[in-house]
Amino acid sequence: MEEKKGGVSPEQPSDHELALDDERRVKVLSPGALVAKRFFRNRLAMVGLIILVCMFLFSFLGGAIIPYKENQIFEGYEEVVSDFAGATLNSDYRFYETESGIIPSGARTSLILAVNNGEMTYTSGDQTYSLTELGNDSWIISGTTPVADVNKLAGRYIITSDEIEVTNALTAAFTAAADAGETSFELDGVAYTISGSNRTFTISSMMELGVASKLVVEGEGLTYEFQKAALTAMGAKENSFTAEGTTYTLEYDGGSAIASAGSDVVALLSEYAVQGVENGTVISAELRSAIVEAIEEGQNSFTFTDENGTEVEYELKRENNRYTIRTATQSKLIQTYLAPSWEHWLGTDGAGMDILTRLMYGGRISLIIGFVVVILETIIGVVLGGLAGYFGKWVDMVIMRIVDVFYCIPTWPILIIFGSIMDSYQIGPKVRIYFMMIILAVLGWPFITRIVRGQILSLREQEFMVAAEATGISVSRRVFKHLVPNVIPQLIVQCTMALGGIILTESTMSFLGIGVKFPYASWGNIISSVSNVFVMTNYWYCWIPAGFLILITVLGFNFVGDGLRDAFDPKMKR
């Protein structure tokens, strides 16, 4: 029918008598062009071709265009009410040590005993400590070391010492202090205590080790000098103090005090220890004072305006002497199962990845696997089928029995057991894909061998093969140059259909979790999220697009395969 259309109808009158086989009479089409013409007339085949072109563009071009990466995880900030800080009523002594002073734990426990007994000096270990009261249960702790012995002879003090040089100044200072009945004196910046009575005394040098206090001094980067000065000032109920050359003002509020330099709040002195729940949480002194104030006033919640001027709501929860401060904080969260939006056209999946991007990359993998497997199958199938068909006899027998054996090997048990083995070896996801291709090809080649052999069996009896043999062409050339090309039409049809089948198998494997594994996307493993019924019910965009893509891709291959078969073999046309 098609052939007629191109030509001039014989009934039509013409100027010249044209020969029947004149080129102007009959529009001659090559066999290939005929096939192409028939193919392009087939509507279903064209639909299939368009689908396939779209899928290739989608997978290969789309993956290159889209700004996201295959494994990019999207994170966002969301407000979550969580524990922000904890506050505890402090009932123990806290120790603020000088830079060089170390108060051993024995000395720390003995301090409580000494304070309770009202002793101003106590001994712990080999060391004697002396206490100086600051008020408000705060004490300066100094370690004392005996340095000199003093004997009083006839109203004169004779100082003997191994450790320090006995100077006139020392004697004079001691004499002055002893005569005045004082127990300490200072010389050249070193404090000394005097112990003993009547005639024998001991001079001990004092070294300040730190301050013990039941008050908590909290702020950022506080020095010992500041802490001591603040505690001293608070003990003395003074309104200002000086530390490190800066003057700070103290503002009292119930049992706590706020130390500030100018308008900056530097530290808070209170009975409560406030700590962030997470390490590294910075709690400003203002916020601390707000928390302490709220605790002291017994409030359940309060609002605090931070340095940026935003108001933040805090909740307080009490549990004995512990308070938990909760607030809505900005937490970094992986955005899982986001609904489709402008940023994510098909939303995000359970791992927070963009589904559209995953679909594009998954398409690449599915198509590449399909093509590689079909090419491998074709190579094995054509070689073995060609040999079997051409040589016949025992070669044919052996190869066809091998085909029968492979034909009988059940596909799924093998695939599953291989998946299971690869799991137990923890084979990397990339190597896994290669193994998958090989296994699928090894299991799939027999059908191609059958087709090739069948075709060759009928072709080799034809005249052109006799001619080829008569011209003395070598066997391999006869098989692969003259026989195999004649098989190609059939082969193309079957391979196109097989491609769809391989994509189905691959996606089923990935769906079952024995195929392409997580970091890589595949249409099958995108759908596997439906094994969670919650996802299936609530997030249709996680699985319906992927399934639809598999369906239309396989459909495209089948349409094209079908169209090619009709085009190559027009017998079926009436």
Add this chain to the structure above:
Amino acid sequence: MRKFIVKRLVISVFILFFVALIMYTIMRCIPTSFVEAKARQLSQLPGAKSYEEWLAQLNATYHLDTTIIQGYFMWLWDAVRGHFGDSWYWNVPVLTEFKNSIWYSFALGAISFVLQIVIAIPLGILAARKQYGMADYIITVVALVGISLPTFFFATILKYIFSIKLGWLDLYGMVGRYYYQLSTFGKILDLGRHFIMPVATLVIISVGSLMRYTRTNMLEVLNADYIRTARAKGLPEKTVINKHAFRNTLIPIVTLLGGSLPGLFSGAMITETLYQIEGIGYVSYQAMINGDIPFYMFYSCFLAVLTLLGMLIADIMYAVVDPRVRFD
């Protein structure tokens, strides 16, 4: 005829021998560390045998301490006598588990097989008669869509529509929640209700190829000379189609269907797993995904036997149906 069958049987046994050899070799390629780890894992299950016992049993069943060929023959001798060992996953003999599950698979397969025939053959013939007509296009597209549908996707869509959106059927399982309180008739109905979606899935997925096969064969028959003769004789179109064409179309179709009869026992692995129908497919999937080697060996040999049987039946059917075929 008898000579032919005997010859085919001998070849089948020969093929089966090599298929089993390949399966056994693959199993032996799994390193012993895998088996040992498996045995250790198995022995830690509550109430399980000890590690040594499992390992000893594995060695005894699979002769892992011998060479592959030697071990294969020893395994084969056991298998021929029906000793397939204990399933690692189900903790019972493989054959017991097989007997418990096979009939569910058969029921599922048989129902969908009958439905397929009832749907596919008339539609295939219709498509061939109206080639390139509207009906042909629709049937071809529907058939190809069925072939192209991934089972798991279609099953999920069915579940989504009928279980989740409409709430008519249960998501999985073979029986409902109140199964044991129902009367016998109620129990059958309940079981049937749970088979609706699996059967629908199987039919839609596999009806396409039979439909296409019928269409192709019918087209071939309709182009034959005897049909032209029948038409030329002036026979009514009805007689031409129903008597002359249909009978001849049946030859390849009956051959194909006869060949797929053993397949009814093979179980639909994916469908059964998705709907948790406890047929052989589901049972063996669960076992194999957990690396259950005894079950793997049994099930793959079983499938190979079914395939060979199918091929044999197809050959015999071909001769039985078509009187022109004679065996030499």
